[in-house]
Amino acid sequence: MADPALETRDLCKSFGALEVSRGISISLLPGEIHAVIGPNGAGKSTLIQQICGVTAPDSGSVFLRGRDVTHLPVESRARAGLARTFQVSALALDDTVLENAVVGAIGSSGKAFRFFAPALGDRELRETAFSALERVGLAEKANMRASDLSHGERRQLEVAIALTLSPKAFVMDEPMAGLGAEGSRIMTGFLDGLRREAPILLVEHDMDAVFALADRISVLVYGSIIASGTVEEIRNDSTVREAYLGETA
């Protein structure tokens, strides 16, 4: 078995009396899409925050390509190749599509403290940014303002920015949210191809998308992974049906 691109070991986190992560161990293998599903309040957001470094776990560790990154800040994990997209689009809406992508390239280059030469005139940055935009199909709209993009296009731009990091693993927080049926279909096709770039840890509510995309699914309920397996295994798992699918079906 290949080494996991991303792995958590026994993550525990509580806010006061509320235990939001109870020993979560989860792995993401190269080339796969691993979906994490669960009802609202199950602790999915907190899990993502611990993986990305926004919140520190009380105990347990996070490994990126076998390296312990538990004590690294967000930006160091990002530079190490952990690419995240946001649930609520966090783009710089006043800026152009290209500028948004270039910022990603600046971040991954680790050389933000250059004060004089225009960033858009830097060949390397432009190439990184354009290639990312091309891969998501936004190259033609490079000079549009991000605020003028459609909802789906903004999601694509999110991914493009993540791509500028030459990611080793993606962490995606509900990329289908607010897209509508047609948009979800396009995004599903897009993510399907993206797994070749880097494996994706996908947190998603849209079950059609999850079942269409995921190689493995983990079910998170009250801070614990109650089941983990292939799509078929999860569909047939009685505990899952009881705890989760039963409610939504």
Next chain:
Amino acid sequence: MSLVLIAEQVLNGLQFGIMLFLMAAGLTLIFGVMGLINLAHGSLYMVGAFCAAAVAGATGSFLLALVAALAGAALAGAIVEMVVIRRLYERDHLDQVLATFALILIFSEGTRWIFGSFPLYLDVPSYLSGPVTLPGGIAYPVYRLALIVAGLLVALGLYLLISRTRIGIQIRAGENDREMIAALGVDIGRLYTIVFALGAALAGLAGALVGAIQSVQVGMGEPVLILAFVVIVIGGIGSIRGALIGALLVGLTNTLGGIFLPELMKLFMEPSAATSIGASLASMAIYILMAAVLILRPTGLFGARA
């Protein structure tokens, strides 16, 4: 330095802190509920003092003067909220800062235009004037004791208002989740006006109470405003409890620092240099306190959010 003197100074620090609390409570409430930073809060303090002085001058009644201060400041607050402030809730802090800075200019010069450049007269009522002897032989002005009591009563009233009444529930809801109060069917516009007027009334009351032992003049509000900011930063924005603790801390630091730092300096240097340098240090003491709190707790002692 005798124990009596120290006890008296602690009382002075408390009294100063309580008055700061009245200012800071309104500011922090307004920020907590509406997310607005209001530089013109000091102007409402001034409005309260001027209303009180005008009414006391006309009627001779201190109680009526206090009522006038509350009403005048609340009214000024409500008007300002409806005409200007409510256009600012959706704006960023920068616009709020500039607009309320503009309000300071208008209030200050407007007051001077109406009342003239000369300070107004407002005095302690005869039944509260003079000193009283406390246990331990401390001779302490009755009026300052009354200020402490009045301030504590207001703090208690504020606590009851927020924890027990319908408006209080709405205020707490507003602090936690602005969308939710709309969903609860609360008239947000009205709630905001009420909260702003309440904050203004507290500031106006502080202005009137303090105006009786200080000078009622244009520009009296801004130094207090900045101290109230320090209080809020220390206590944590949005927290009434934080405002109370912060205000008392600032009051005590300011008062005791002014006394003891020069004395402390005298241990190291000759007296006249010591008083001067000690006084300089004392004037910076509360800011150093603020910096220390920030290093330990960037969101203040009781601040929930950044």
Next chain:
Amino acid sequence: MTRESILNAVILALLVLVPAWAVLADEPFTITLATRAVILALAAVGLNIALGLGGLVSLGHAVFFGLGGYAMGILAYHVQAYEPMFEWPFLFEGSKSMPAIWLTAILVSALAALVLGLLSLRTSGVYFIMITLAFGQMFYFFSISWSAYGGEDGLSIYVRNGFPGLNTLDPIQFYGLCLAILVIALVLASRLRLSRFGLALNAARQSPKRAEAVGLQPFRLRLTAFVLSGAITGLAGALFADLNRFVSPAMFSWQMSGEIMILVILGGVGRLYGPVAGAIVYVLLEHVLGGLSEFWHIYLGLLLLAVVLFVRGGIVGALSGRRAAHG
């Protein structure tokens, strides 16, 4: 050429032509006013880096303005009074040379910005506004009570400091010097906003989460912006002190911070020439309204209110017709 760049050209042309006219018409006071506008504009250009680009609403920039002023005042005072500033480790008598004074002003205010930034950038939003305001007061009170350099009386420097090859006592030559510095600062600021740092800072302002998620460090970016911003405002302070041949704690006052901020917002936050337009208009208003009524602050207040409520993007925004204020 966009309307904004035409407007910028007009502003620059005004800054050259009006003083030129003043020399011909023998109106030296117009030059003084123009110098004041240019120096205040420089201070605001500094603030605009923190405010417009970094989103840091600093109500304490008077700290840097004042430090720049006192850098000039103290260095020149020691020469004027024939009292060496220090004798150990080497004899230093102070300085009456503008380049040395400017360098000191820049270094001192950058250092102060670093320390204050380290403390206050731990917070954001309203906390940041209040904290910068409070630290400003701290400097103000300290300067008032520090009697070695005049305390509240301030320091008078009888003769304007010198610049190699120029007669700085000649109003138009001093003006030219200030204008040159402003232009250099504008060029640097325009390069800065397009640089890697500028784009990164801009992203950190609009979306700090995003900036972190792509490997940027918002805190460091902001701190750097704050230091650069403070350094430029500090330089402006040194020039301002030289214009007045005087420095006092008033330069540290919170009203001063408010005024610098007004210049930026009046002109247009985040616009390259916003601070310049703001400073020109403010100095004109001060001069014209001040002559009309002793209650002119009321009119100034109403005008500011109108700008905030109805003219978003400030003067440059309104005249250039472009909505977004950044980029």
Next chain:
Amino acid sequence: MLKSLAAAASMLAILSGTAMAEPVKVGMITTLSGGGASLGVDTRDGFMLAVKQAGNEDLEVVIEDDQRKPDIAVQLADKMVQSDKVDVLTGIVWSNLAMAVVPSVTAQGKFYLSTNAAPSALAGKGCTPNYFSVSYQNDNLHEAAGAYAKDAGFKNSFILAPNYPAGKDSLAGFKRFYEGELAGEIYTKLGQTDYAAELAQIRASGADSIFFFLPGGMGISFLKQYADSGIDLPVVGPAFSFDQNILQAVGDAALGVKNTSQWNKDIDNETNKAFVESFQAEYDRLPSLYAAQGFDTANLLLSAMAKADVSDADAFRAALEEADFKSVRDKFKFGPNHHPIQDIYVREVVKEGDVYTNRIIGTALADRADAYAEECKM
């Protein structure tokens, strides 16, 4: 009648080209807006009253508001010198503003007549020929308070002032003539409004008297809180906290307090009586010290104009030095450093009808010059 005479005189002067035809332009920079405006307003009103009464059409006055900001004051001075081309400047209330303006305008050959601020730096080493203080030297009233404390037999005074240069000069001035012990010496924060802590210290100190210098709102606050503290000691201070424009705001708390001033409305001479009456008639309020100083300054200027051309700086300066005008003070002459030599009185705050005011109860220092005159080389 008087006015038409003056007009006729100036017509004549123009025709005959005599010295009197030389017009003089005065620039008045004073505080007319913001916190300290009442002092500037009185200065201006006193000055302009004298100008109006003189009806001299050769005298033109430009008035500007300095907002109590030094940089604005400097800018206005530049404007007046460069653009209005004034010959004489006057009007500044505050020492720090005067220090910002006076050295540079006198260096440019203009005259400066101070209506109030007279910092020690301009009286001693930094004195200049074109600078005249018509009011006093800043230390004078504090010195007089010290002299009064000595005469009154105070042995253990508690003294306090704000922690800024004028405050330090004040305590130094007091100590120059005071001979007793000090029960305490405190520097308060400038702009401080709560004096509870200081009052507690005073109470605990065993002092037999208090001297304080707390100008403006600070003094109002201090006196009200003092009255309420139950401490009952003799209080003495310079006139600033007991002046006509703030006494009404202090009220009863000030009654009986001794303060020192070189002027009061009951100084018994014709000029002063006429001044007080006409000021009240014109502005419907009692004149303050600042109004009196403004009035004297204008009359000094007018007296010099009658004797010399302003364009002949040496002659004009000599004319100013003579101080040949009718002062509202009993005695007025300039010392060698262009600061007054005059009597300084002790006043007591009293109530006349509904109005709080002062009356003179004695002379603290007679023919007082100042402590810095010897250092002045000119």
